[in-house]
Amino acid sequence: MDHLNVNLMLVGRTGDGKSASGNTILGRKAFKSRPSSSSVTKVSELQNGAWEGGQIVNVIDTPGVFDLSLGVDYAAREIVRCINMTKEGIHAIVIVFSVRNRFSREEESIVRTLQVLFGTKIIDYSILLFTGGDDLEEDDNTLEYYLTHDSPDSLKDIVASCKSRCVLFDNKTTSESKKSEQMGKLMGMVNEVKKGNGGQPYMHDLCSTMTVEAKVKRG
Template identity: 55%
Template sequence: MSLYKMGGDMMEDDWEFASSSNPNRTLVLVGRTGNGKSATGNSILGKKAFKSKASSRGVTSTSELRRVVQEDGQIINVIDTPGLFDLSTAAEFIGKEIVRCITLAEGGIHAVLLVFTVRGRPTDEEQSVLYHLQTLFGSKISDYMIIVFTGGDDLEDNDETLEDYLGQECPEFLKEILELCDNRMVLFDNKTTNKRKKAEQVQKLLSLVDAVARKNNGKPFTDELFHELQVETKLKETAKRLEKQLGEEQAARLEAEERANEVQKRSSDEIKKLRENLERAEKETKELQKKLGKCINL
């Protein structure tokens, strides 16, 4: 076993113990500050790898990766992220963290764990989380999403199940997210000391990760796919920009043609008036000449 440095932190590198028949899995935790992302990461890893405490202010300031090797040799990589979609988070910071997250996930992202809490109602900023994810990663990202609800101990204290909670409290945007990810969801109690309960909730999560892998034919969300989506997005943006530019040019051309037609019509009207004035002047001149001729004859 060796030690190496990642993002300023020392981590155990157990890579050499991995079995080729048990490929590593990389999971990314995403959600609002205070929903329990770091605590969930610790539950998955089975150790206190991430700083976690009950606070409205984020403890995680930048994306961090930690890993654990299971008994069967499978490596589980967990990437904890700061509150990327909090209202106070700047767009530039979000962009940098997404790039860092993709960089940390060297072999690709096998599942995005979207973390909500059953303690209280979802906030306004959480209602736009799906939009933000799809904007950054493309609509394909929903195929990799698993919804993790934290606060399982609260439900247990009230003799409620997750299904009870969703039936009574589930808002429309959350129903939409669950539908998009084929209802892949799991409830976590990050405070429990019951080893069996800890193992069961992690095992359920990993079975959902396997379901995600099957859905995507074993292909993780990779840097290459991310760039493909970015290129696709840029192409769409370019197409929209060109379409808008073409529309503006066409509108300008029509306006110019209308202006030219107005000028031409105005010129035609002016020429017609000039011709009429000239004809009237010629007529008046001829009448004047006739009158002059009669005066001379007299």
């Protein structure tokens, strides 16, 4: 029944809502989460839950592996370790940003670092998840408007490279219909990514530890 499994890996900067988004995806408090500038998640962790039709969703929550203070060496090894957590590989990499925070150099470096370490193909597996949907709603704003009018060119370039696979999450909502709508949009994009990659997940052999370590040393 492995074909019913969906394996997602959450990456992003500390404080942008990775763990909270993982909890929203799974529909339960599986990961420790709190607004903080220091990472609550210390080691990568895999949790799972059920989606429609009996589909099992495996979510890997990573520490702030792209926090610049930790270095690219740490990021590379931790991402490889995450990919090895699932025998099937990763179906989608969910890059988490927050509309509450100014788009920073750290966030800009996430996609670039992924590409340097694992090749440009990694973008074909990437989905952008923006947290802070409640803030945009309070301002009577939309994600589309935010990305068009309130974001820097560097973020617009990332959105374009990911073929506009963007979803907005309100991790504070208690509305079951909103939760279902958010998950529906995300899973629709996951299925789009799977289809675009011929159903083949991102496997460890595409980013062997030796290759990654060589790139780290060159960098």
